[in-house]
Amino acid sequence: MxxxxxxxxxxxxxxxxxxxxxxxxxxxxxxxxxxxxxxxxxxxxxxxxxxxxxxxxxxxxxxxxxxxxxxxxxxxxxxxxxxxxxxxxxxxxxxxxxxxxxxxxxxxxxxxxxxxxxxxxxxxxxxxxxxxxxxxxxxxxxxxxxxxxxxxxxxxxxxxxxxxxxxxxxxxxxxxxxxxxxxxxxxxxxxxxxxxxRSVPTTTAGATEAGPLRKSxxxxxxxxxxxxxxxxxxxxxxxxxxxxxxxxxxxxxxxxxxxxxxxxxxxxxxxxxxxxxxxxxxxxxxxxxxxxxxxxxxxxxxxxxxxxxxxxxxxxxxxxxxxxxxxxxxxxxxFDYHPHDGDEVAEICxxxxxxxxxxxxxxxxxxxxxxxxxxxxxxxxxxxxxxxxxxxxxxxxxxxxxxxxxxSPSTESLKSTSSDPGSRQxxxxxxxxxxxxxxxxxxxxxxxxxxxxxxxxxxxxxxxxxxxxxxxxxxxxxxxxxxTQRKFQKSRHPRPSSQYNQRLFGGDMEKFIQSSGQPVPLVVESCIRFINLNGEDPLVEGCTAHDLDSVAGVLKLYFRSLEPPLFPPDLFGELLASSGTPSWRAWGRTMSQSWKPRCPHRRMTWRGSWRLWPALPTRAAQPRS
Incomplete structure (x- = not known):
């Protein structure tokens, strides 16, 4: 059928x-x-x-x-x-x-x-x-x-x-x-x-007798x-x-x-x-x-x-x-392509x-x-x-x-059109x-x-x-x-386990600070120092704009992944209100007073990271865009 x-x-x-x-x-x-x-x-x-x-x-x-x-x-x-x-x-x-x-x-x-x-x-x-x-x-x-x-x-x-x-x-x-x-x-x-x-031998005698025939x-x-x-x-x-x-x-x-x-x-x-x-x-x-x-x-x-x-x-x-x-x-x-009897290939191989x-x-x-x-x-x-x-x-x-x-409109001029020279032409x-x-x-x-x-x-x-x-x-x-598989197999080494019991990315900053004893997380300090040195990486010779962008991206990713966030949601209104402060120093004092009773560890982290930016005080008098 x-x-x-x-x-x-x-x-x-x-x-x-x-x-x-x-x-x-x-x-x-x-x-x-x-x-x-x-x-x-x-x-x-x-x-x-x-x-x-x-x-x-x-x-x-x-x-x-x-x-x-x-x-x-x-x-x-x-x-x-x-x-x-x-x-x-x-x-x-x-x-x-x-x-x-x-x-x-x-x-x-x-x-x-x-x-x-x-x-x-x-x-x-x-x-x-x-x-x-x-x-x-x-x-x-x-x-x-x-x-x-x-x-x-x-x-x-x-x-x-x-x-x-x-x-x-x-x-x-x-x-x-x-x-x-x-x-x-x-x-x-x-x-x-x-x-x-069928060639699986049942007994030793049977294998001895029929072995050559089965192998053939x-x-x-x-x-x-x-x-x-x-x-x-x-x-x-x-x-x-x-x-x-x-x-x-x-x-x-x-x-x-x-x-x-x-x-x-x-x-x-x-x-x-x-x-x-x-x-x-x-x-x-x-x-x-x-x-x-x-x-x-x-x-x-x-x-x-x-x-x-x-x-x-x-x-x-x-x-x-x-x-x-x-x-x-x-x-x-x-004309459409008509594959033959189940042939699913419809393109040139x-x-x-x-x-x-x-x-x-x-x-x-x-x-x-x-x-x-x-x-x-x-x-x-x-x-x-x-x-x-x-x-x-x-x-x-x-x-x-x-x-x-x-x-000329006369008939004489019209008769000349049928002359012999005109016909030859x-x-x-x-x-x-x-x-x-x-x-x-x-x-x-x-x-x-x-x-x-x-x-x-x-x-x-x-x-x-x-x-x-x-x-x-x-x-x-x-x-x-x-x-990539060969390279991954050659270069893969066992990664050392973390010495802290709290997550760095996507975790709670206060718990991590209490667990590690660091006033400012090391990743924040390293990224800020790298950016502050205008891309001069002490670990790698030569630095490009791509490296600087990568470090800034790591810092941004860390702050965005914090749970709870660095700025509490209830401070959002005060943060917007303080944006009209005429100077950076006044804005810093205002935010410090707002943070102090609510999240002291994050406030300390923010103050510590703020000190790592030596260029910011020189720009305090400059207008903000």
């Missing part, structure tokens, strides 16, 4: 692990799907905007009627943005994402438009629509590459999780072998005890016990190594999972958004500039659209997406047999950690510089359109942007990979350092205990 119960528990733990891994796989697949949905949403949004620009250019000549129809068409139909349930939820509340909010403000501004010029029609149908198409291509390319990179990171994460399962199975197998070897050892020891019990049997039993003892120690050492590997793998997996969910996913989302908000803002700013220079009546509507453009917030959009898909992007539960193996490993991990930290920091610096350069290239792509509006910028983008993705991959390795190395390093510190502390405690 116990074996069946143990089997059911192991199956339950295995089922729990498989469920956890299955849940993680589902989350990872949903993350890929969410990234694809966000990329599709952006591409569809850009296609909607590009189509809007072209149709807007066509209806510009039809004035207010055409503009009103256009606005109603895009407002009433679902469009490409309504192709999925997630898109519908964002579309119902466009303020959730800043690009959708810009789109809603743009439609509202279109309803306010009544007339446009031919120059604005050329701008809308030409550079702005083309720029939106380029942005859509950039978004699709970035999303595809980011998805491939995330798929690679997920495969590495699942591989680490699979290695954790392998380490767990190895640990369980070695632990089972250790348990079986221990059981065999115990059985051999019991058999040896039985043989030893006992020797065989002893060899069997030694053999099984060696086998048990071998399996126990293997079990300890397997458990250490399992714990290290467990820490590494938890660190990798946490790093992926808390850092890598967010960086990949940032990668998907790279340049999108900036480029979209540049297009919309170009549109607002064209509108403002075409008709002054559009100022109010353009102000609203400008506010929406300024509200483009990549971190805010990322936070909103994470909030909507919280179940997909939240980190899973940490640094035994004497393993210390020579673990210490070089910890040093190797430390060196790798330092090297990896430096490499990751350098890659991160390069990554930030590359991202800044990429954003500058993206921002410079719309400069020609804005410059053409700033030089735009082509060069496009090539430069793609090269910078490829280099940025390469560095991002290196940085994410290095940070994942760094997190795993850091987790292993912390575990090993904790284990080594714990082992050093245990060794120091054992060594110090042995040292």
């Amino acid at each position: 116990a074996a069946h119960g143990k089997l059911r528990r192991e199956r339950g733990l295995q089922a729990e692990y498989e469920t956890q891994v299955k849940e993680m796989r589902w989350q990872l697949s949903e993350q890929l799907r969410c990234l694809e949905l966000q990329g599709e949403l952006r591409r569809e949004l850009l296609q909607e905007l590009a189509e809007f620009m072209r149709r807007r250019a066509e209806v510009e000549l039809e004035y207010s009627r055409g503009l009103e129809k256009l606005a109603e068409r895009f407002s009433s139909r679902g469009g490409r943005l309504g192709s999925s349930r997630e898109h519908q939820s964002f579309r119902k509340e466009p303020s959730l994402l800043s690009p959708l909010h810009c789109w809603a403000v743009l439609l509202q501004h279109t309803r306010q438009q009544s007339r446009e010029s031919a120059a604005l029609s050329e701008v809308l149908a030409g550079p702005l629509a083309q720029r939106l198409s380029h942005i859509a291509e950039d978004v699709g390319r970035l999303v595809k590459k980011s998805r491939d990179l995330e798929q690679q990171l997920q495969d590495e994460l699942l591989e680490v999780v699979s290695e954790l399962q392998t380490a767990k199975k190895t640990y369980q197998a070695y632990h089972m072998e250790s348990v079986n070897a221990e059981a065999k050892l115990r059985e051999a020891e019991r058999q040896e005890e039985k043989r030893a019990g 049997s006992l020797k065989k039993g002893g060899r069997l016990v030694e053999k099984r003892q060696a086998k048990f120690m071998e399996h126990k050492l293997k079990c300890t190594k397997a458990r250490n590997e399992y714990l290290l793998s467990l820490a590494s997996v938890n660190a990798a999972v946490s790093n992926y969910y808390l850092h890598d996913v967010l960086d990949l989302m940032d990668c998907c958004d790279t340049g999108f908000h900036l480029a979209l803002g540049q297009v919309l700013r170009s549109y607002t500039a064209a509108e403002s220079r075409t008709q002054a009546s559009q100022v109010q509507g353009l102000g609203s659209l400008e506010e929406a453009v300024e509200a483009l917030d990549p971190p805010g959009d990322k936070a909103k997406v994470l909030e909507v898909h919280a179940t997909v992007f939240c980190p899973p539960l940490r 640094v035994e004497m047999e393993l210390r020579d193996e673990i210490l070089p490993r910890a040093q190797n991990i430390q060196s790798r950690l330092d090297r990896q930290t430096i490499e990751t920091e350098e890659v991160n610096k390069t990554l930030k510089a590359t991202l800044q350069a990429l954003l500058e290239v993206v921002a410079s792509d719309d400069g020609d359109v804005l410059d053409s509006f700033q030089t 735009a082509g060069r910028r496009r090539g430069q942007q793609q090269e910078t983008e490829t280099f940025y993705l390469t560095k991002l991959q290196e940085y994410l990979s290095g940070r994942s390795i760094l997190a795993k190395l850091q987790a292993k390093h912390e575990k090993l350092q904790e284990a080594l510190q714990r082992g050093d502390k245990e060794e120091q405690e054992v060594s110090w205990t042995q040292y």
